Amino acid sequence: MCKEMSFCRLRTHQWCFLLFNVLLFHALLFEQARKLDMNAVRANDTHWYVISNPRVCTDQDVFLLTLVFSTPENSSRRENIRGTWANRTHVQGFLVQTLFLLGSSHSPTTQAAIMVESKHYADIIQGWFIDSHKNLISKTVLAMQWAVTYCPFARFILITDESAFINILALGEYLLTLRRHPEDLYMGRVVHQDMPDRDPRSTRYVSPNQYSHKYFPDYCAGLAFVVSQDVARKVYVASSGVVAPVPYDVFVGLCAQRAGVVPTHSFRFSGERHIHYNICCYRFLFSSADVGTSELPLIWNDLQSKGNYCNRQGKQKANNFRYSK
Numbered sequence: 001m002c003k004e005m006s007f008c009r010l011r012t013h014q015w016c017f018l019l020f021n022v023l024l025f026h027a028l029l030f031e032q033a034r035k036l037d038m039n040a041v042r043a044n045d046t047h048w049y050v051i052s053n054p055r056v057c058t059d060q061d062v063f064l065l066t067l068v069f070s071t072p073e074n075s076s077r078r079e080n081i082r083g084t085w086a087n088r089t090h091v092q093g094f095l096v097q098t099l100f101l102l103g104s105s106h107s108p109t110t111q112a113a114i115m116v117e118s119k120h121y122a123d124i125i126q127g128w129f130i131d132s133h134k135n136l137i138s139k140t141v142l143a144m145q146w147a148v149t150y151c152p153f154a155r156f157i158l159i160t161d162e163s164a165f166i167n168i169l170a171l172g173e174y175l176l177t178l179r180r181h182p183e184d185l186y187m188g189r190v191v192h193q194d195m196p197d198r199d200p201r202s203t204r205y206v207s208p209n210q211y212s213h214k215y216f217p218d219y220c221a222g223l224a225f226v227v228s229q230d231v232a233r234k235v236y237v238a239s240s241g242v243v244a245p246v247p248y249d250v251f252v253g254l255c256a257q258r259a260g261v262v263p264t265h266s267f268r269f270s271g272e273r274h275i276h277y278n279i280c281c282y283r284f285l286f287s288s289a290d291v292g293t294s295e296l297p298l299i300w301n302d303l304q305s306k307g308n309y310c311n312r313q314g315k316q317k318a319n320n321f322r323y324s325k
């Protein structure tokens with residue numbers, strides 16, 4: 001009996017100690033994130049960036065910064081996006097800034113074209129790492145670094161991919177409702193109890209040596225997720241301590257977990273799923289995956305039309321929408 005009691009007490013004690021350590025770790029990370037000084041990056045930006053575009057956010061009160069993961073070769077898709085969903089620059093008077101994030105290309109011709117494109121639109125950020133699937137974690141860390149360095153007053157940061165459709169208006173309006181609590185936000189389509197791929201033949205293979213747990217922590221699917229500025233700082237600080245070669249969205253989840261940030265699920269993000277086009281649904285949702293280059297302008301033009309035939313939940317009131325796939 002006595003033995004059991006002391007065992008219990010010891011366990012409680014150990015448990016308290018563990019909890020204390022976790023809290024202390026989060027507090028230290030919080031302090032580090034708060035005090036983060038990005039002057040060293042700013043003073044030495046050619047070390048990190050081929051194109052850093054340091055002045056896009058200066059003197060602008062950016063509400064939502066959108067960073068689109070794009071590939072060097074895909075200038076036509078960027079054009080496609082500029083002309084459609086990224087052409088929305090304000091939501092209820094609040095500024096929205098959309099930029100493309102690229103890695104480097106082996107091809108000098110492609111690089112020359114990117115320099116011209118960047119000069120023309122001033123909406124490109126480029127890192128030195130080769131743009132590839134395997135460097136997506138580098139891209140993610142660069143995205144966080146750029147946001148906290150060059151756009152430190154943006155309230156929210158959306159990370160997305162060029163293959164997606166994003167409804168900036170719906171997302172911006174939602175984020176405006178959080179005006180009183182614009183912190184501690186890591187929101188997207190939350191993937192729960194995802195397991196590492198243990199098949200060595202798979203491209204997503206993660207060996208047990210690299211990541212030993214059975215499950216990944218909850219994380220937001222990479223196609224589109226939002227973080228508040230403080231979370232971008234925390235993820236950036238925590239990223240230097242996370243080395244597991246996991247998919248990049250899982251990586252963000254691991255950093256967030258380290259920083260004590262819990263993901264918030266919103267079903268208005270589609271995750272990796274393409275949502276079949278329907279005007280009411282698309283007015284309501286925040287993102288949809290794999291929206292084709294010819295489909296994007298059709299959707300966009302349709303959404304620009306006035307007419308209020310959808311209710312607040314994205315259901316159609318009457319069967320009078322025009323474009324349908």
Ligand SMILES: *[C@@H]1O[C@H](CO)[C@@H](O)[C@H](O)[C@H]1NC(C)=O
Pocket residue numbers: 044047
């Ligand atoms: C720039 O940063 C890198 C990495 O932190 C460092 O190795 C390099 O010496 C720095 N260069 C200058 C000029 O400060």
Ligand SMILES: *[C@@H]1O[C@H](CO)[C@@H](O)[C@H](O)[C@H]1NC(C)=O
Pocket residue numbers: 082083084087
């Ligand atoms: C964006 O929209 C404006 C009108 O609001 C239009 O004049 C402009 O041409 C559009 N930009 C692109 C790249 O289509």
Ligand SMILES: *[C@@H]1O[C@H](CO)[C@@H](O)[C@H](O)[C@H]1NC(C)=O
Pocket residue numbers: 071073074077162163164293
């Ligand atoms: C450009 O991006 C679109 C959308 O993700 C994709 O369908 C297309 O294959 C890409 N093209 C190139 C050249 O990478």
